[in-house]
Amino acid sequence: MYQYDELDHEVVQNRVLQFRHQMERYLNGDISEEAFLPLRLQNGLYVQKHAPMLRVAVPYGMLSSTQLRMMAKICRDYDRNYCHITTRQNIQFNWVELTDVPDILDELASAEMHAIQTSGNCIRNTTSDPLAGVVDDEVTDPRPYCEIIRQWSTLHPEFAFLPRKFKIAVIGAEEDRASIRLHDIGLRLVRSDSGELGFNVWAGGGLGRTPMLGSLIREFLPQTQLLGYLKAILRVYNRYGRRDNKYKARIKILVSSLGTEEFTHQVEQEFERNYAADPQLSNEEISYAQSFFSAPDYEPFEADSDLPVPISAPESYHRWIERNVRPHKQHGYRIVTLSLKYFGQAPGDITTEQLESIAELADRYSFGEVRTTQQQNIVLTDVKRTDLFNLWHEINRLNLATPTVGTLIDTVCCPGGDFCNLANARSLSVNAAIQQRFEDLDRLYALGDLSLRISGCINACAHHHIANIGILGVDKNGEEFYQITLGGQTGRQSGIGKVLGPSLPHDKVAPAVERIIEVYLEARSSATETFTTTYQRLGKAPFKERVYATGL
Structure with missing residues (x-):
């Protein structure tokens, strides 16, 4: 993994010192709440329902054992002995004291970590395939390119105050384990017919209140032109993105309003005018980034057949x-x-x-x-x-061996109304109620791979739109209700789920999920037919009829 050099240490340490002074001035009353807001957000500091929350950047999801021990130290010294992993591969501390944050950032810096740009209207943490570098279906390892983007985008003065937050994902495999079409920019490493390495480029994806899949705007971008093309996209967005309405400020709205063809034309024009003649990224720089992600010292094995399972294995x-x-x-x-x-x-x-x-x-x-x-x-x-x-x-x-990865109860869930100021409804209690109905592993395995995601508000932090079964908390006259979507997917194909029907009260959600599963089991053509295939074949009508039947 990437190791900080002397300049990295200096930049991060200076940022810590800068924020310490900003915090002191804020606490002394020299900086207003309004002026302090963007300063704290670009250092990952939120003010949540019960306490401040600090979001720590985990670049493309990689952590060393040293950094894990630092996370544990912060949990013990500054939080309540636990932290939270987010859907952008970051780590959140939900119970920190405001006055402790500069000290936490200082400790993070000692382990080559920071919270810079984990919030605010800037380029956020670049995400990637969590299996990058260790799977067979890769064209090449995407992590060096993630690191290049991270170094280029961190504290970039031109893109520090974009119309809205901005997210980039990079993959190198056929299987999309980073949901690139749901990002502001999605990049997939590919090879041209001549064998040259480059990227498919998507733009304009995003979830929230207006979920959209990104559009392919470049079929092939040579790898040396990566940064120039990213700049072109961001410059077009910075120039034309809506700043008068935060609900229409994401790049997905700009791509939709201009149309893919016109947006692509604007980007290509900007790129040709400013960057096409100057690659912005040399092969030497790419090789340097790749040098940090070489394979570890694997032991040689001549064959890869499965070992006999120990007799004592349960x-x-x-x-x-x-x-x-x-x-x-x-x-x-x-x-x-x-x-x-x-x-x-x-x-x-x-x-x-x-x-x-x-x-x-x-x-x-x-x-x-x-x-x-x-x-x-x-x-x-x-x-x-x-x-x-x-x-x-x-x-x-350690309770870390629950054999349920990819099943219905491998739920992706935001903290919801129990913690978040933005949430309309609780999500954790809904998840617990669903878990109780599917504790039997034999029953669970009979369902096969099936995704469930639960978001407490329209910001969709749990990405409920791309789940086979998605649940969204909504507010109805001060009461918690939940909207169900069906048919979302990600992986080899991306798709946004469709709303099933009217929202349901809290106590009706778990029974509704049970009824959805009943329809699936009754209607699937074979034990191997997936939920997505069944739903696409049947449409939502039979699911809706069962869920909203009298007596739910």
């Missing part, structure tokens, strides 16, 4: 192998997902003890590195298959 181990372990491109190694979705726990929450233990396990089993995922789990990417049984024993003790 059924729960077999289920964990089936659900939470996947192939690795290197013979003899596996990719392991540590589930943060065990029963009774808020999805994505992780304790001090778990952080410290994962750091130890990462050192022993995965070359000292872990990944955070958009599904709010943690991945160990380089585990020897000979170590799987021992690792399972260790994480089982």
